Amino acid sequence: MxxxxxxxxxxxxxxxxxxxxxxxxxxxxxxxxxxxxxxxxxxxxxxxxxxxxxxxxxxxxxxxxxxxxxxxxxxxxxxxxxxxxxxxxxxxxxxxxxxxxxxxxxxxxxxxxxxxxxxxxxxxxxxxxxxxxxxxxxxxxxxxxxxxxxxxxxxxxxxxxxxTLYAPESIYDQAKLADMDFGTFAVDGEDYPLSFVLYEDFYMYHTDTAIRRAAFDAFSKVLKQYENVIAQAYYSKVQTEKTLATMRGFDSVFDYLLYDQEVDQDLYNRQIDVIMSDLAPVMRKYITHLKEVQGLDKVTYADLKIDLDPEYSPKVTIEDSQKMVADAVSILGEEYTEMIMRAYPERWVDFAQNTGKSTGGFCTSVSANKAHPYILMSWTNHLSNVYTLIHEFGHAGQGIMSSDHNAVVGDNPSLYLIEGPSTFNELLLTDSLTRKTDDPRMERFA
Known part of the structure; x- marks a missing residue:
């Protein structure tokens, strides 16, 4: 890499x-x-x-x-x-x-x-x-x-x-994106630049085990320097939520946080149980397989995100992604496809990698469609980026259509529904990729 x-x-x-x-x-x-x-x-x-x-x-x-x-x-x-x-x-x-x-x-x-x-x-x-x-x-x-x-x-x-009540989030973002200086780390006498974004978007998936683990160690060392202030910000947020829950008469902070989503604890607990009981054995089996295939001496936290087949990681440019996205969502109809494809010429997406940029990805919609949605991500020319992008396009499409068909005061769905369109878009991309190839490596990657 x-x-x-x-x-x-x-x-x-x-x-x-x-x-x-x-x-x-x-x-x-x-x-x-x-x-x-x-x-x-x-x-x-x-x-x-x-x-x-x-x-x-x-x-x-x-x-x-x-x-x-x-x-x-x-x-x-x-x-x-x-x-x-x-x-x-x-x-x-x-x-x-x-x-x-x-x-x-x-x-x-x-x-x-x-x-x-x-x-x-x-x-x-x-x-x-x-x-x-x-x-x-x-x-x-x-x-x-x-x-x-x-x-x-x-x-x-x-x-x-x-x-003040929302200050913990701001403190966390300022700490990790503005104050933390990750500098460089060395492997075999060569220096490598490091930042929060570079670790999450690049080194976490690096094919060289020595570089990947060294990056994780250097990344974690800097995080540890801020562990107390971040922990205090987190505690302050939890305490705020508990206080507000009590003030408003909720039995627990869970009930308070689930209230606006119009779901109860039964659904929330069922999700946690599925992850811990049903998904956990599958993931343990996968990690064991990953260790064997990669010939790792052990599996550390630094190894969890690497590809099963790292030598087969298709490079995809932003221009390449346009056809892939259009092919994937075309099954939803011409009107939907045209709506999503406007994102490229109208510059809905911030693709750039730069210092100080928020990590991960998000999509945010402007009320009443007074402007197009805005999507943030960091493009690294990997197929996984297309999955992130088409996921966020799912949110964008949902936001546009929700605003078109609902009042401003009623166009926000429950968070328990919000990931449906975006996850479905990812499945459409997988379906599109696997239908167009006979290469088992590509099928496995998708």
Whole structure:
């Protein structure tokens, strides 16, 4: 495997980055829109505070609320997505932080809406759905929230505290992507550059056992230097969730976290049981087979992600992926295929590898389809990248279609459904690859 080196974000070709100008052409436009949103929020509060007493007014209020949420979504993505590409850039992190602080004030101002809605008699809420059936899921949640809603003053205080309550995630990201310096590691007298992204996207899969294990050791050594601060951030998050669960009357933090997903602990526990009881023996058998095939002296944590057949790892460029994706999703119809393939010319995806970039991959959708979805990943010219990409395209497609057919306040599915379209897209890719080859090595790889 070739040696990898990360570029600075400023050195990355623009065609490998996502297009944020779809949101706002300039920073000045963003600032103007931010000011307008704050004014709209103040007007909304002045108009509807104490006025949610009949179905017609509530419908009008929800529509105005949706308009504000759509504005917030566009602003949020413009303010926060740059930081995901480079947390070492102080301007990016400052813009994201400033937006989060403004949103704490906005959320506090808007907190009356949920508080007052949960006090509305159920027959009036039912009348809202009769007027506008698209609000059915929103009203269902509102009726359920009657049992967990705190006093308006407390809800407003919690909204104002939101940057603090979500601080553990920010601390973790800053630590791993901005503060940790992994430097280099040496194998047989040769130095290799290392970073969080390079380890997760490259060295974790390296075919040379000595390099792979040395990278893991160097990576783990740096992580250990931050173990206390990361552990404290994690503990703070768990403690926050437990406190909120208790305040809202939940028996456990599990019930609290599962509440919005509309599932109970039985489903959650069944998933854990399947992983620990049914999947575990299969994985142990696989790891034993991997050890034998690779001729390893032992299997360490550093060896778990290597390919069973490392000499057969098809190289795939971003250009190559277009045909592979189109072939895989074509079974879903021309309309769906055309929708997904817009991602390439419209630059939905940030493919670049650079310092400070978030690890892994994600897809985020802009409310009401006011802009295309945004996907982050790091492309390394491996077939596994196509799986990541088509997975995220599954989220993108679901987001677009959900927004097309649902109200803004009702277009977010339960997390227990959210991975369905993306995982199904991966299966479509496997099916496409195996149907087009007689090579058993390719079939095994897929």
């Amino acid at each position: 070739e040696k990898q080196e990360l570029k600075k974000r400023s050195e990355v070709p623009v065609e490998l980055t996502w297009d944020l100008e779809v949101l706002f052409a300039t920073r000045a436009e963003y600032e103007t829109a931010l000011t307008k949103m704050e004014a709209d929020v103040a007007e909304f509060a002045e108009t509807f505070t104490g006025a949610l007493n009949n179905a017609e007014v509530i419908v009008e209020a929800i529509k105005a609320y949706e308009a504000i949420q759509t504005q917030v979504s566009v602003l949020y993505h413009y303010a926060n997505l740059p930081a995901a590409t480079d947390l070492t850039n102080a301007d990016y992190t400052q813009m994201a932080g400033q937006f989060d602080n403004k949103m704490a004030t906005v959320s506090a101002t808007l907190s009356f809406f949920d508080s007052e809605l949960t006090q509305v008699p159920e027959e009036i809420l039912d009348a809202v759905v009769e007027i506008e059936p698209l609000y059915a899921s929103f009203i269902r949640h509102t009726k359920a929230d009657k049992h967990i809603q705190l006093t308006p003053e407390v809800e407003k205080a919690l909204a104002q505290l939101s940057p």
